[in-house]
Amino acid sequence: MRLRALVALDAPTESYLIHLGLADEAGIEPETVRAVLVTLAPLVGSPRIVAAIGKLQDLLGQANR
Secondary structure, three states: OOOHHHHHHHHOOHHHHHHHHHHHOOOOOHHHHHHHHHHHHHOOOOHHHHHHHHHHHHHHHOOOO
């Protein structure tokens, strides 16, 4: 899944928006996204995971406006 690359590279929020939209269209559930983040934590480190979660929260906040 492309989410792994986005987290590892500390990609900008806009990249998450595009790829999460594609994941949603492909039927990937939010639980799967969470599982990917948990799996990645020991590989990329907590700071990258925290940054990714912040970007995902920003996107959710924008979607709820």
